[in-house]
Amino acid sequence: MLIIKSLFIFVLAGLCEIGGGYLVWLWLRESKPLWMGILGFIILVLYGVVATWQPASFGRVYAAYGGVFIIMAVIWGWKIDKIKPDSYDIIGTIICLIGAYIIFFAPRK
Template sequence: MGTLKSFLIFILAGLCEIGGGYFVWLWLKEDKPLWFGIIGGVVLALYGVVATWQTANFGRVYATYGGIFIVLSLLWAWKVDGFKPDRYDIIGALIALLGVCVIFYAPRTTN
């Protein structure tokens, strides 16, 4: 699988997890209607399916996804909730992203 395609799958998985979790959050914490929670649950289940589209093994996929999730979470909070990441948030996210790119995209002779 190509690097760009796998990275886009990670982003889609992240949007499903964060978006689904956000709908559940709104339902439970912001007194939104039950259908917010139902939609959130469905979208969270889709996250589990999307992650299986990666061709690497479970451990490597989920380790890599964790770092990408950090970046996406900060971007979501910034764009949706008005949270402004500070320099340490950004530095930490970049370190995580660099680390997971090494884990997932470094050339190997075996998987």
């Protein structure tokens, strides 16, 4: 159950970080309305809060989240920006997922 809860928190945090960052990106790079930028900043703050819900220490949470973020960013690019991942994207995300799992869920004394 701990793994499912942690994965849910990672996905929620990832959606906040990528979604918030994307709104800021749209505002600054694509001249979208200011409210999009403000909403993006608010969502980015929520990302910082959601990440604290993980049971592990700060360093491990953020190290493992880096791998999850890469995977989610590739999926975001594929589904939102319509950039299909190539074989290097897929290989890289698998490596990141394995690394994130080891960092976060490895049994420790």
